[in-house]
Amino acid sequence: MLSNAAHAAQPTTAAEGPQKSAGDNQSRPNPTVSNNALNNFINADAPFSYDFSLGDHPSNIQFYGIIDIARTSINHSLPENYELPNNFYPYSGAKRTARTTSRTEWVNGGLQASRLGxxxxxxxxxxxxxxxxxMYQFEAGFNPLDMKLHDAAQTLADNSGTNANSSVSADSSLNGEFFARQAWVGIDGGSLGRVSYGTQYNPFxxxxxxxxxxxxxxxxxxxxESGTIGGGGGISENSRMKNSLKYGNTYNVEGVGKINYAGMYQFGNTAGTSEGYGYTGQLGFENSLFGVQFAFNRFDNAVKAGSAAAGNPAANDTISAALYNTEATLLALKWTPNKEIKFTGGWEWYRLKPSSDRTIKYNTLFDQTVFGGVATSALQPGFKQDNNVYYIGASYDFSQRIPALAGLTASVGYYDTRFDAIDGPTISTNSEGKIDTWTMIADYRFNKRLDTYVAYTNNHFSGDKYPRASTYHDVNSVGAGMRFKF
Structure with a gap:
């Protein structure tokens, strides 16, 4: 692929139109040049990628980003919070409060949270x-509606003390740091694999x-929506592993497919750098017909942030911090019988256990004051909680059968989330619950840069974890948006 500079250096051909005099070029713009630049931008895989030499070393740098904005309606929700990666959160449920009502608002990240990198x-x-x-990569997540960095910890502080239940809030691995999404450097040795260090995605x-x-x-x-099940193996903050060392490689089996494997370790217990320590591993196989991926996690003293001391004015603008040890496994499968349809599904299990240390001092966490200045184990010795997530669904590409609908895809998925009772010397049944989720999305792609979509999700909550007297049992959301990639 030619760099942008190389494209600009290409001579104008006769097919591009008659030549202009210098005076003509100065008096009015050349529409052919503008059209070519626009076409290059729309059709290039990486429009802001530049090749150059660093001494004798061929080098490349690429600037990229996603801007995704949707108009979304939800039947039960607290006011939206623009500092979250997803400003509404139907999967988390809705409490019956005076501020919980139906809402229609512009939100960031219907399909993907906006980012620059x-x-x-x-x-x-x-x-x-x-x-x-x-190799290197640095990526920041932001909300184009207010141009602020994603900062879930701030939403928790906004809902602490006498401000409890004032807006949507959640814990996350995105907590106000500039390059919170990714920030790593590494060495790629080709067939030897790649070693990298920094803030990196958990294999989950x-x-x-x-x-x-x-x-x-x-x-x-x-x-x-949820880093707890969508990346962290039980704790959302572990979706991205800070201060982590990773090795990964892919091995091609000729005529059969590709085997991939990876391992990571997070160096922890450094306040403000990484909270908790742990390791993960991944093994998978993929070809054009079939794919399977397996991964496991284990973390000790993992920190889960939350809002602090509802109703206590001394807790205003602070957060709480709970400690867990976690174990998790993930098995995911896909089957692509032909070019137009793909079936995918998986099973994730994670266990929450008492932390290795009963308490750890944290005066601040994610640049927020920790109420009481200490993180405490969320479970007593001898207790544990097992949780399971099952999901299955399919996506369909209409262009393969109906050329007039080229660019249109549709997908549907069912997700079954089950929280077991906290088990130990006694059983806590009020921790047992279930979420049944159906999601459908239709996406139309205009070109490589721009697509538009409509989506619907319904979440049904049941079990003692979600008593009908204090929580709504059906939370659904529908939305339409546009996504721009560059």
Whole structure:
């Protein structure tokens, strides 16, 4: 692919129109040049990718981004919160409060949370008579409606103390840091694999994207809405592993498919850098017909942030911090019998356990004051909670059978989330519950840069975890939006 600079250097051909004099070019713009630039932008895989040389090393840098805005209606919700990656949160349910009502608002990230990023590589680094590449990626998440960084911890602080239930809030791995989505550097050794360090996606997060029937839609799929099940293996903050070292590789089996594997370790217990420590692993196989991915997680002293001390004015503008040890496994499958249809599904199990340390001092967490200055184990010794998520669905590409509908795809998925009772010396049945979710999405792609979509999701809540007297049992949302990629 030619860089933008290379495109600009290409001579004008006779087919592009008659030549202009210098005076003509100065007096009015050349529409042919403008049209060519627009076509290059629309059709390029990476329109802001630039090739250059760094000494004797061929290099590349790419600027990219996504802007996704939707108009969304939800039947039961607190006021939207624009500092969350998904401003409405139907999968989290809705409490019966005076501020909970039906709402229609503009939201960020119907399909994908908006972001800006930079990535690149420096090639032909010689070591042990082999070529290596230096690689890097830095990515920030923001809301184009108010131009603020995603900051879930701020939404929790906004709902603490006497401000409880004032707006939608949730914990997340995106908490106001500039490059919170990704920030890593690495060395790629080709067949030797790649080693990288920094803030990186948990393999659970990477697997659930292509294996979610609805492509991990941020406002409509449970796997997109919730980092707890869509990447963190039980704790949303673990969706992105900070201060982590990762090794990954892919091995091609000729005529059969590709085997991929990866391992990560997060160095933890450093307040403000990474909270908790743990490791993950991934093993998978894919070809044009079939795919299977398996991953496991284990974290100790993982921190889950929350709103603090409802009704206590001393807790205003603070957050709480709970500690867990977690274990999780994920198995995901896909089957593509032909070009137009793809079936996907999976099963995730995660267990919450008492933390290794009963308490850890945290005066601040994610730049927020921790109420009481300490994080405490959320479960007493001897207790545990098992949770399971099952999902299945399909997507269909209309262009393969109906050329007039080229660009149109549709998907549907069912998600069954089950929270077991907290088990131990006694059983806490009020922790047992179930969420049944149906999501449908139709997406029309105009070109590589722009698409529009409509989506619907229904979440039904049942069990002692969701008593009818205090929570709504059906929360549904419908929306339409546009997504622009560059």
């Amino acid at each position: 930079i990535k690149g590589e420096v090639g032909k680094l010689q070591l042990w008579q082999r070529d290596f590449k230096l 997060f990477e697997i659930t994207n292509p294996y979610d029937p609805n492509s991990k839609a941020d406002t409509f799929s449970p796997l997109g």
